[in-house]
Amino acid sequence: MKKVIALLSIAGLLTFMNVNSVNAQEKTAATEGDTTVAATEQVDEQAAAPVEEAAPAEDVNETKSFHQVLKEKYIQGGAGWMTPVLLCLIFGMALVIERILYLNMATSNVKKLLSGIEDNVSKGDYNGAKELCRNTRGPVASIFYQGLDRVDEGLENVEKAITSYGGVQMARLESNLTWIALFIALAPSFGFLGTVIGMVQAFDDIEAAGDISPTVVAGGMKVALLTTVFGLIVAIILQIFYNYIVSKIESLVNQMEDGSITFMDILVKYKR
Secondary structure (H helix, E strand, O other), rough: HHHHHHHHHHHHHHHHHHHHHHHHHHHHHHHHHHHHHHHHHHHHHEEEEEHHHHHHHHHHHHHHOHHHHHHHHHHHHOOHHHHHHHHHHHHHHHHHHHHHHHHHHHHHOHHHHHHHHHHHHHOOOHHHHHHHHHOOOHHHHHHHHHHHHHHHHHHHHHHHHHHHHHHHHHHHHHHHHHHHHHHHHHHHHHHHHHHHHHHHHHHHHHHHHHOOHHHHHHHHHHHHHHHHOOOHHHHHHHHHHHHHHHHHOOOOHHHHHHHHHHHHHHHHHHHO
């Protein structure tokens, strides 16, 4: 009987120890799980924090002005190659503005001028017609003045004077166009030259590194291509204004030709 009681006591003690061990393991596991969850939440919070702090950086990039972005790209492209492109834009636009102002000043109301000349010539007042031409701006009035100044020498000499002086006026209208065309060609040429040299430098960096790194290649190509981008933009801007100036000159030349024909008809009609 004592042995039975002793065995039951040993069995109960072992069972109690096993239960305590299992409970301790469960508590440890629960504690480790809570610690892991807490650590995970803390890591998530830390990972989320930089995102929230990075948002203002994006706002800063979005708030950059066009001038700041342009300046940044200009510096990245290299001042040594971007400066010639910029000079092409400055000198080209200066010539463009000068030509536009000159052509606008050369524009006149040809029909009104011919009407006034006809009124004076019909009365035989050639001096009045010359005074009208002298007080009217533009190449058309200058051509008519040269014709009226030689009206006493015959209509043939008047026609020769109009033709000769018309050529002089056309040359004045087309002045500086060759320089604008030169800057249109130079701007992308400087850009391509900067790109080629930038690519050579990028390959030199690859050779020095001994490995084709995407960062080295992408960075070098980006800087190299910026000069071409700016060169093409300058050429496009100048080309647009160049075509406008050419069309304006063609319009004035047509006015000169049509007006000269009408002017000769007036002289033939009223010449005595």
